[in-house]
Amino acid sequence: MTTLTTQMSLLLLLLLSIATFLKTMSTIDHTMVSCNEKDREILLTFKKGIIDPHGLISTWTTENNCCSWKGIHCDNLTGRVTRVELSSPPLNVEEEQLKNLKGEMNLSILKLEFLTHLDLSWNEFDMINVPSNHHNITHVSKLLYLDLSSIIHHSSLQMDNLDWLSPLSSLKYLSLSGIDLHKETNWLQAVEKIPSLLELQLRSCNLNNLMLNPSIEYLNLSSLITLDLSYNYFTSQLPNSFLNLTKDITYLDLQGNYIQGEIPSSLLNLRNLRYISLAYNQLRGSIPDEIGQLPRIQTLTLAVNMLSGFIPSTLGNLSSLYSLSIGFNNFSGEISKTTFSKLNSLDLLELTSLNVVFQFDFDWVPPFQLSQLYLSDSNQGPNIPSWIYTQKSLESLDLSSSGISSVDRNKFVSLIERINVTLDLSNNSMTQDLSDLTLKGLRIDLSHNNFTGGLPNISPRGVKQVDLSYNSFSGSIPHSWKNLKILHYINLWSNKLSGEVLTHLSQSTQLRVLNLGENKFSGTIPVNMSPDLEVIILRANQFEGNIPPELFNLSYLTHLDLAHNKLSGSMPKCVYNLTHMVTYNVKIWQYGIVLELFTKGHDYVYVVQPDRRTIDLSVNSFSGKVPVELFELVQVQTLNLSHNNFSGTISKMIGGMENMESLDFSNNKLCGEIPQSMAFLHFLGYLNLSYNNFNGKIPIGTQLQSFNASSYIGNPNLCGAPLNNCTTGEENPKNVTPTQRNEDEDCIRKSLYLGMGVGFAVGFWGICGSLFLLKKWRHAYYRFVDGVGDKIYVTLMVTLYVEDLAFLCKSRI
Incomplete structure (x- = not known):
């Protein structure tokens, strides 16, 4: 028995050693594997057109082994490149502090024979180079994941066609979001050539055609389960044939287009649908009653359209519904507890700007606990509906412009102090002293109310936007505000605040907007x-x-x-x-x-x-x-x-x-x-x-x-x-008055006399000074004067003689 036990122990020890060895071998750093020389050349060709202002791929030239380059992953045994990940998402999308690649995106990188994953998303390439011999690329059939999406607001990428996709027969994920594809009119047919495709992302691609080519009788995208065509330029109705492309789709996003007409009946055939967004379109008509028969729907977004009629009570049957957004439409009638009777899973409710009547009993307790509630501009006042106080899990609450003027003090304080993401109570007539409260939302907007007393304390944890403008807050900035180091936006316009506020906010080193106008701040x-x-x-x-x-x-x-x-x-x-x-x-x-x-x-x-x-x-x-x-x-x-x-x-x-x-x-x-x-x-x-x-x-x-x-x-x-x-005088000399003319003449006369006087003095003293100082000049002057005197004397005597002679002759005659 002892021998058997010993043998078993040795066997277990051996198995453990082998397992440890295999695990160690399987986790060897890929830098220990030398990459294939052909793969290395393809990667360097891809790098030639790239502008890399932040040095993200600087290692691509300083080290020979491409398996150690940033973003490159190789097979541990063969050394062949299997993954290229050069995505540059910001640490915080809101900040847009991107460290991205620019220049040319050369799709010759698809020649990597064993490549299964290529991610070039969140960059700012401005040109795509599709090799002319892309049809000869036979090895890319191994590619499973391809993401070339660009930063939508910065993108200038254009692509004339999608023919280069045809060799990618094994592709399961494709994202070209942000690339201009308006010249590709047969994009649906191009996508059909990828039979294994599970997810297609074509967000903001300037697509303008949802209709199938009339010459094609049938189009099969039966494997597709996720489709994002949001923010394009589809101006037609949503054809039934389009929604029949695949029966197994679970995610469909068509928001932000110009889709017209009514909600098609074929939508109700998508029994596996979990997410549907038709928001920000131009849909008319009513919500079909049959929509309550979609058994698995979790997100239903129909906001910002022109839908009308009654909100169907069958919405209350969607027990799996997690998010409901139907605001900014033209619905009529009323909403009561029947609408929400079975929505046990509801987490987000958005009913913004609806002209409907809310009929809830005072003691009604919903079957759900929301984390997000948006009821802006929805006639909730004059009191905050009592059922809202029952929502203990709220993280975001928007009751702006809802006509609320009265609140239950204790319940109100408890409600708003636990909101930690968005608190928007703006444009109401609430009157409360909030000086003893501590708010902790990421975004706080209490503007355009009648709040009084001192400013509330604000928790420094995560707050980025604070708008307390147009109230009657008084006093100085609380000391707790000194710690708002990641605050981006603050608006205290039009209150009665005082003190040296700027010393309290000087530590908010990420502040972008500072509005303290119309107060009594000093310093x-x-x-x-x-x-x-x-x-x-x-x-x-x-x-x-x-x-x-x-x-x-x-x-x-x-x-x-x-x-x-x-x-x-x-x-x-x-x-x-x-x-x-x-x-x-x-x-x-x-x-x-x-x-x-x-x-x-x-x-x-x-x-x-x-x-x-x-x-x-x-x-x-x-x-x-x-x-x-x-x-x-x-x-x-x-x-x-x-x-x-x-x-x-x-x-x-x-x-x-x-x-x-x-x-x-x-x-x-x-x-x-x-x-x-x-x-x-x-x-x-x-x-x-x-x-x-x-x-x-x-x-x-x-x-x-x-x-x-x-x-x-x-x-x-x-x-x-x-x-x-x-x-x-330059513009109109005839308009000069006599007084002005006399003044000008006096000025000219005085200037003339002054010049003559100065000239005489200079000439006189120039001559006299020379005669006085120079002996030769003086003798010559005396001789000249004597000669002139003699000439004058002779001339005078001759003149007198002639005059006398003429007089005598005249007398005799």
Whole structure:
């Protein structure tokens, strides 16, 4: 027995050793395997056209073994390349901090014989090179996964056809999202040549045809289970034949197109469907009652269409439904608990902007626990519906514009303090003191209410957007706000807040939008503001001191409003590194920013767009000259320096600000002539140069003469159209008055006499001085004078003799 036990122990030990050895062998680092030379050459050919600004594939040239190159995976035994993964997704998609490849995408990489996985997504290639002999690529039948999708908002990739797909017979996943395929009219037939395809992603490809080629009687995509055709340009109805392509499809995304007509009945035949999105189209008619017969549907998205009629009660039968979004339609009737009777799995409910009646009993408790609820603009008020308080798992809540004016204090506090993603209660009439609350949402919007007391505390964990504008908050910024280090957006416009707020927010190093306008904040502008700032609004406060030069080194800044404060001193004379005010760079905004903007002589409620550039320093005590560097910001469209003490002249460089639409220099001490270059500001819609010391003639140009005299009044020495008091001799000498003419003649006469006097004195002392100092000149002068005297004497005597003789002769006669 002992011997048997020993043998068994030895056998188990041997098996364990063998297993350990095999595991070790199977996990050998791929860098120990030398790659195939042919594969290496193909990869280097692919690399030739790539621009790699971030050095992502720098190892491709510094090491010989391509199996150790970044993004390359080889078979551990053969050394053949099996996977190429060069995707460059950002760490946070919202940030778009991409480190991506550019240049040419050369599909000769498909010649890798054992390649099964190719991922080049999230890059910015601008050209695709499809080898002309792609039909001869026989080895790519092993390819299972192909993702060439581009960054949709940056893509300039175009592809004329999809014929190169035909050899990829084993492909199961294909994504070409973001590539322009508008020239490929038979894309469905091209895809059909891949019989094993399970997932097809063609999002934002400019496709415009959902109809089958009439010459093709039948198209088989029976293996397809996932299809994403969102955000294309399908303008027709959704044909039944299209939805009959495959019966086993589980995921269908057609949102963001222009699909018309009604929801086709063939949709109800897709019994395996789990996800369907038809949002953002132009669908009409009603939701079919039969939709409640889709047994496996989990996500139903029909929002933003033109659907009408009653919301079918059969929706309540979809027991597997996880997400329901039907907002922004024209439904009528009412919604009651019957609509939700069996929706035990519901997690997301979106009923935004529905003109329906919500009929829920006060004590109704839903069968679900939501994590997301969106009821904006849906007539919920005047009280928050009691069933919402029963939702203990809510992470996102949108009750904006819902007519709510009254809340249950204790339940309300408990509700909003547990929201940790999105809390939007804006545009209501709620009145509560929130000073003792701590909010922890990622996005917090309580704007346009009547909240009072001090500002609520905000948990630093993950908060990025805070909008508390248009309320009656008072007091100073809570100390807890000092820790909001990843805050991107803050809007406190139009409250009763005070104190030195900027010292509390100077640690928010990722801040992009800072709007503190219409309060009573004080202090100075700090030097260490977030380098990512794009919008700064400190308007109508009590800030004082100088503008720190560091403010003009914010390269992303596009909107600067410091108007109506107590700021003083001169503008910094430094290099203005406001890059986005010099070069045209449109940024993709992640949120709509509504700001108060004064432009073109009027106040506007203005949705900030990424292409707007504004500088407003009006109504302060700035002095000194306007720096030349300011006029180098050629992308600025609104510039307001009015009601200050600026002096000096306007630089002629202002003519280079060709995008200028609103220009206000009024009520300063500017002088000199208006630069002729201002006539080149062809987009100027508002101009105010009044109440300065400008002189001379207003430059002639269609734009400058189109404004009325109020744009130039208060400059006594300024003339020319549209002013009527032009009195310069150059323009109209007939209009000179007698008094002005006499003054001019006296000035000329005085100048003439003064010149004659000076000339006589210089000539007299020049001659006399020479006679006095030079002996030879003096003797010569005396001889000259004697000679002249003798000649005068002889001439005089002869003249007298002749006159006497003539008189005697006349007497005798």
